[in-house]
Amino acid sequence: MLSLRLLGPPQHLLHQHPLPIARRKSRALLYYLATHLDPHPRDHLLALLWPELDRPSAQQTLRTTLYGLRKALPDHLLITDTTLALAPTTEVDTRTFLTHTEAPLTQYPTPQLAIAALTQALTLYRGEFLEGFSLPDSAAYDDWQRTQAEQFRRLVIRGYTTLSQLHETQHAYRPALEALARALAFDPLQEDLQRAALRLHYLAGDRAGAIRRYDTLRKLLDEEMGVPPMRETRTLYDAIVNDDLPTPETKLPTTLLQPTAPRSNLLPPPPQAAAPTQSQLPFTGRHTELQTLRTAAAQHRLLLLEGEPGIGKTRLAEEFAQTSQALILTGTARELEQALPYQPLIEALRGLLHHPAWPSIHPRLNLSPVWLEETARLLPELLPQPNTPLPLHPGLPGLPNVSAESRLWEGLARFLLALAQHHPLIL
Structure with a gap:
């Protein structure tokens, strides 16, 4: 039995014993x-x-590489004249991680079994994808490895956040805090997770711990970013200090990682303030600006709203979106959430999946499969089988020798253009 562990420093085991593979390119091929x-x-x-090699030289080098791998792994490579693959019996931690973290909760008879399954899956993450390994002479491989590392890092943060939520549904606040601490270890500046931790301290009867955490966060934000905590964080802190935080009703999520929901839905709900939300406030005094927005949008413009805090930029944007006939895709970027690459775009694309027009637009999209695959690197749910790992496409049509990031942006642009052919679109 061949076992490969790629989440962390790569390890290869054959029948439970370490399998040395000396050549770097052989290991790179095996990992891919x-x-x-x-x-x-x-x-x-x-x-x-x-x-860097011409085709005949590259073919000969591949044959030499395969010869060495076949000697080490005689029964685990599936080789034809045109394709290569690993035998399906190979144990790979990334596959197991994806399978268990995306399993529906309905398959578990109790929340405790769901917690056990997710906990076991998260222990597979020993570190960054292929940590310590690199292929300096292949930019394409380096781009692929970096993209995979970002995706798995994002998944493990979401996984621990969801595990915390699952523990909270059982009123196990200490284990919920421990899971959240693991998520925050990747980036302690994520204030939404810090707010969840503050609230869990309070629910666990540790108000002093919540106050200490807030003080630590305040100092960290000042040292690292030169900013105070967000208003939502300060409001929560005041409620904790005044012993005025209601105990929210917690519900079991329907899936472990909620792959089709925005990340904010994975977090415990913040305390409810008495003040109305932005969209509930009456819209007054900005009708000229609203008409300017509508005129500019009709001319396919890039729009930027700027002004001092508190003058109504968000309310104006919400009114514009609510009264527009266009398909609105909304994403939010916050300065203190830099650790989640492309998060605003992922959030915007996920909103598309829940739009009433999407089921009718999707089958009629005039988009090459290769560009849909590139867009699906941000949102795998766009594909018919979202759990299938995506291939790399070096030398895409019209884009020879470009980086993976450039291909991603090109695919996203073409996806949005194809979408706009069926419905006016505002991102």
Whole structure:
């Protein structure tokens, strides 16, 4: 039995014993095949691993690499004249991690079993994807590795956040705090998670601990960013100090990671303030600006609202969105949430999946599958089988020798243009 552990410093075990693989390119090929279920065309692997070689030289180098791997793994490589793959019996921690973290809760008879399953899956994350490994002479491989590392990092943060929420539904506030601490270890400046931790301290009867955490957060924000805590954080802190925080009703999430919901839905709800929300406030005194927005939007413009805090920018934007006939995709970027790459775009695209027009637009999108796959790197739910690892496409049509990030942006742009052909679109 071949076992590959890629979440952290890579390890390869054959029948539970370490399997040394000396050549770096051989290991790179093995790791790439391990993260993809489908066979890979040889031409694709040539461009990925030996971009500097001409085709005959690259083919010979691949044959030499495969010869060495077959000697080490005689029964675990599926080789044809045109494709390569690993045997499906190979144990790969990334596959197991994805399978268990995206499992529906309905398959577990009790919340305790769901907690146990998610806890076990999260222990597979020993560190960053392929930590300590690199392939300096292949920019495409480096881009792929970095993208995978970001995706798994995002998943493990969401996983621990959801585990915290699951513990909270059982009123197990200490384990909920421990899970949240693991999520915050990736970036302690994420104030939404810090607010959840403050609230859990209070619910656990540790008001002093909540006050100490707030003081630590305040100092950290001042030292790292030169800013005070957000208003929501200060409001929560005041409620804790005044012993005036209501105990919220907690509900069991329907899936472990809620892959189709915005990240904010994974967090315990903040305390409810008595003041109305922005959208509940009456809209007055900005009708000229609103008409300016509508005129500019009709001309396909990039719009920027700027002004001093508190003068009504958010309320104006909400009124514009609510009264527009366009398809509105909304994402939020906050200065203190830099650790989640592309999060505003992911949030905006997820909103599309819940729009009433999406089921009718989706089948009619005039978009090449390769560009849909690129967009799905941000939102796998766009694909018919969202859990399938995405291939890399070096040398995409019209974009030879460009980086993975450039391909991602090109795919996203083409996706939005295809969407706009069916419905006026505002991002």
